[in-house]
Amino acid sequence: MKKILVTGGAGHVGSHIIELLVKDPENQVISLDNYFNGSTENHIKGAEYRTGHTKDIEKLIPETPDIVFHLGEYARIAPSFDDVEKVFDMNILGTFAVVEFCRKRKVGKLVYAASSTKFAIEGDGRHQSPYAFTKATNVDLINNYGRWYNLPYAICYFYNAFGPREKGVGKYATLIAKFEQIYLNGEEFTVVKPGTQKRNFTYVGDLARGIILTAEKGNGDGYTLSNTKAHSVIEIAQSFGGPIKYIDGYYGRAESGEAPNKTREELGWETTVDVLDYIKEFVKAHPRKNKPIESVYESKTV
Ligand SMILES: NC(=O)c1ccc[n+]([C@@H]2O[C@H](COP(=O)([O-])OP(=O)(O)OC[C@H]3O[C@@H](n4cnc5c(N)ncnc54)[C@H](O)[C@@H]3O)[C@@H](O)[C@H]2O)c1
Secondary structure (H helix, E strand, O other), X not given: OEEEEXXXXXXXXXXXXXXHHOXXXXXXXXXXXXXXXXXXXXXXXXXXXXXXXHHHHHHHOOXXXXXXXXXXXXXXXXXXXXXXXXXXHHHHHHHHHHXXXXXXXXXXXXXXXXXXXXXXXXXXXXXXXXXXXXXXXXXXXXXXXXXXXXXXXXXXXXXXXXXXXXOOOOOOOOHHHHHHHHXXXXXXXXXXXXXXXXXXXXXXXXXXXXXXXXXXXXXXEEEEEOOOOOEEHHHHHHHHOOOEEEEOOOOOOOOOOOOOOHXXXXXXXXXXXXXXXXXXXXXXXXXXXXXXXXXXXXXXXX
């Protein structure tokens, strides 16, 4: 049996990783989640779920895993400004404990779900929000544990995940699921100005497959998991049929930047689903009673 720990296993991406891992009967899969943003609705049959903060990992995980997938962190950019104490507690204290756990237990490999935000603005992206800062700091920490202690690790960079089990309501909802809710409610699509900012929306199943492949074959930093095609937020809202309402942005919304790409070059990973096709399927499955009017595409500023 291979013992595999997934921190944040009750969250969006973590649940998809677990879904793939439990398919192999040789895997014993344990999730550690504090349910800050996770949900029991994301539980996958065949995995074991433990409740707790990663800073208590030593106590909560008496087993020595062969692999640790570390996703259990505060994971949203915009609200991180208000939640800075939580961000530092969950991401800095929590991740330090995870990294120490891996060092002391001689875990076979630590695989970290890093954020692409640090590549924005030629590397200044790491300073654009409390979230981006802690994610980039943890990449530095893990890289240094590799140098200082020969910790076996691999670092994956995620770009805007979308797909089943994505949260569409509440403070920690993410864009595609939020827009699905807006579409279903017949409301206006709120787009942060200018709306031309592009995002590499990446299908959650592709992310899960990519991080598992990286765990099997990757070493060190630089495993980007991103769709090569980027779409602007306006394009996304339009593909739902609009109408669009523009709102003022906030500090920290930079365009995503160039990242190293070992996942494609070394591992041959590719994405399989484009977000516009995904939205097209969603719209087809949920036809609106009233077709959107022409003026949808005329930007309205509030
Ligand atoms: N979703 C994306 O587009 C994206 C992009 C870049 C990086 N990432 C990273 O991928 C990971 C997963 O993201 P997601 O979108 O699935 O987020 P998510 O919020 O759905 O999942 C994170 C899970 O971790 C749990 N958690 C948070 N802090 C914890 C702690 N200290 N101890 C134990 N559990 C904790 C939450 O309850 C949640 O279930 C995160 O680390 C995030 O930073 C995600």
